[in-house]
Amino acid sequence: xxxxxxxFHHALRIRKEVCIGCSRxxxxxxxxxxxxxxxxxxxxxxWCVDCGECxxxxxxxxxxxxxxxxxxxxxYKHRILLVPSVFFAQFEEKLTLDAIKGIxxxxxxxxxxxxxxxxxxxxxxxxxxxxESEEEKPVISSFCPAVVRLxxxxxxxxxxxxxxxxPPLEITAQYxxxxxxxxxxxxxxxxxxxxxxxxxxxxxxxxxxxGYESPINGVINMSELYNKxxxxxxxxxxxxxxxxxxxxxxxxxxxxxxxTTGGEAMNVRGRSLAIDSMPNVIxxxxxxxxxxxxxxxxxxLRACDMSCCGGILVQDNRFLIQxxxxxxxxxxxxxxxLDQEFRNVCSGYIPMDRVEPRAMVKYHSDITIALxxxxxxxxxxxxxxxxxxxACGAPSCEALADDIVCNRASLDHCVILHAHEADSGMMEKxxxxxxxxxx
Amino acid sequence: xxxxxxxxGGDFTSAGTASSQVRRALKELGVDAGxxxxxxxxxxxxxxxxxxxxxxxxxxxxxxxxxxxxxLVDEGPGxxxxxxxxxxxxxxxxxxxxxxxxxxxxxxxxxxxNADVFNIHSVPGKGTTVEITIQII
Numbered sequence: 262x263x264x265x266x267x268x269f270h271h272a273l274r275i276r277k278e279v280c281i282g283c284s285r286x287x288x289x290x291x292x293x294x295x296x297x298x299x300x301x302x303x304x305x306x307x308w309c310v311d312c313g314e315c316x317x318x319x320x321x322x323x324x325x326x327x328x329x330x331x332x333x334x335x336x337y338k339h340r341i342l343l344v345p346s347v348f349f350a351q352f353e354e355k356l357t358l359d360a361i362k363g364i365x366x367x368x369x370x371x372x373x374x375x376x377x378x379x380x381x382x383x384x385x386x387x388x389x390x391x392x393e394s395e396e397e398k399p400v401i402s403s404f405c406p407a408v409v410r411l412x413x414x415x416x417x418x419x420x421x422x423x424x425x426x427x428p429p430l431e432i433t434a435q436y437x438x439x440x441x442x443x444x445x446x447x448x449x450x451x452x453x454x455x456x457x458x459x460x461x462x463x464x465x466x467x468x469x470x471x472g473y474e475s476p477i478n479g480v481i482n483m484s485e486l487y488n489k490x491x492x493x494x495x496x497x498x499x500x501x502x503x504x505x506x507x508x509x510x511x512x513x514x515x516x517x518x519x520x521t522t523g524g525e526a527m528n529v530r531g532r533s534l535a536i537d538s539m540p541n542v543i544x545x546x547x548x549x550x551x552x553x554x555x556x557x558x559x560x561x562l563r564a565c566d567m568s569c570c571g572g573i574l575v576q577d578n579r580f581l582i583q584x585x586x587x588x589x590x591x592x593x594x595x596x597x598x599l600d601q602e603f604r605n606v607c608s609g610y611i612p613m614d615r616v617e618p619r620a621m622v623k624y625h626s627d628i629t630i631a632l633x634x635x636x637x638x639x640x641x642x643x644x645x646x647x648x649x650x651x652a653c654g655a656p657s658c659e660a661l662a663d664d665i666v667c668n669r670a671s672l673d674h675c676v677i678l679h680a681h682e683a684d685s686g687m688m689e690k691x692x693x694x695x696x697x698x699x700x
Numbered sequence: 701x702x703x704x705x706x707x708x709g710g711d712f713t714s715a716g717t718a719s720s721q722v723r724r725a726l727k728e729l730g731v732d733a734g735x736x737x738x739x740x741x742x743x744x745x746x747x748x749x750x751x752x753x754x755x756x757x758x759x760x761x762x763x764x765x766x767x768x769x770x771x772l773v774d775e776g777p778g779x780x781x782x783x784x785x786x787x788x789x790x791x792x793x794x795x796x797x798x799x800x801x802x803x804x805x806x807x808x809x810x811x812x813x814n815a816d817v818f819n820i821h822s823v824p825g826k827g828t829t830v831e832i833t834i835q836i837i
């Protein structure tokens with residue numbers, strides 16, 4: 262692995278030279294991990310969960326995904342590409358599966374495998390896991406790495422509920438690695454690459470949680486690969502390569518749907534819910550933490566709207582992608598052809614430690630100091646206008662008050678208070694007199 | 701630090717606001733998750749009791765570095781026999797309410813179980829005062 266493994270490895274990077282400091286990213290970050298300082302978006306790395314909301318809203322593409330260069334595949338003799346269903350579902354119907362495979366083969370990949378082959382056996386293992394789990398319910402799926410990280414950072418008390426089973430991607434990677442090993446191929450010759458629909462999966466592979474080490478050698482950006490395939494198609498058409506022996510595409514209807522919303526939950530016995538998009542996930546976990554929701558066995562939680570169909574690196578409209586996946590599922594069998602072989606050699610159960618919480622320290626680790634700061638922050642909030650304009654470089658008046666008490670900002674940063682001082686009549690006409698009364 | 705909340709009888713839509721805010725504050729202060737859970741369970745039960753039985757009430761949560769002190773004062777019908785109300789399973793709820801999954805008679809026992817110190821005082825026809833202390837360390 263090229264990058265050093267550390268718990269705060271992030272797959273998103275802000276290119277300061279490109280950033281225009283518009284603050285759009287700061288406003289959408291679900292953990293309030295961004296601030297504007299010296300005209301540039303600045304990340305608090307311990308709070309970032311790699312969800313990619315910032316990437317989506319950046320108007321100048323200043324936020325980039327740290328993927329692997331596609332040329333890296335030529336370090337290996339056997340170049341295996343693990344392709345998720347959403348990749349194929351991005352293309353119009355006239356670009357057939359065989360055509361796409363031919364183009365990828367021409368690019369240098371020697372074998373293509375569909376990622377969700379690992380899902381079929383996982384269905385049984387998840388049901389067994391839920392039945393046997395001694396942790397409090399609901400079990401939270403380990404599928405979406407942005408959600409796993411969100412739980413670690415914002416809901417650390419739920420870290421124990423994260424399912425300690427590896428996702429289909431890792432099962433499939435283990436399977437193909439063991440296949441090459443079984444056939445006597447030196448593992449140094451085997452390069453396993455994954456096409457990712459999001460940044461969080463890169464972070465999960467480079468810095469996995471639970472002491473697990475991924476056998477995946479590199480991660481390729483889906484958006485880049487889409488463009489390469491589409492360009493090749495436009496330039497050369499669909500000459501189906503006869504040397505193309507790209508196999509192992511067999512997939513079940515369960516597998517093809519896995520990464521869509523409900524793809525996991527629909528296979529789980531008992532009461533299970535499928536919730537997608539960051540605000541919805543946070544709202545539900547808040548209510549769960551408030552002890553208002555009882556009796557749920559399993560939660561499928563996904564950071565992106567429409568799950569992986571809406572991944573930040575996925576091209577085309579997420580609803581169209583969902584529709585194409587549904588169409589694929591209608592034509593696929595319930596179990597895929599390699600299912601039994603998969604069950605013989607691999608499993609989602611691997612020795613895995615519990616997922617460690619990495620709670621955000623908001624005020625101070627000493628509760629006496631934390632309490633003083635919290636009280637001071639609440640006092641400051643009564644002075645701030647509660648407009649959440651973001652002009653101070655913090656995402657909300659509350660965040661500014663917290664930054665002030667932690668000595669990261671000062672009350673001077675509030676542009677609205679300055680404007681009121683300079684021309685109280687104008688400001689009160691817009692925002693009302695009451696807004697500026699010291700409460 | 702003191703947090704205070706006004707509760708309206710019959711307003712189930714807002715029930716849980718106080719416990720949610722107190723939970724958030726404790727979490728931001730870095731209080732142990734097990735302690736937070738006990739506070740939330742006890743406060744939520746007590747809060748819902750006011751909504752379900754009283755006309756209106758006030759909740760004060762005092763957070764110190766060592767403990768959380770919760771005081772819930774309501775104006776309502778009061779409790780005639782507190783000892784009976786504290787018995788697990790005893791409930792004044794009708795059969796219809798019980799069939800809906802409420803009124804299992806575990807409210808007060810549940811609060812008591814999660815509290816380190818629990819006091820209840822009631823005047824029939826006037827109202828009830830509940831005091832809950834949970835140690836942080």
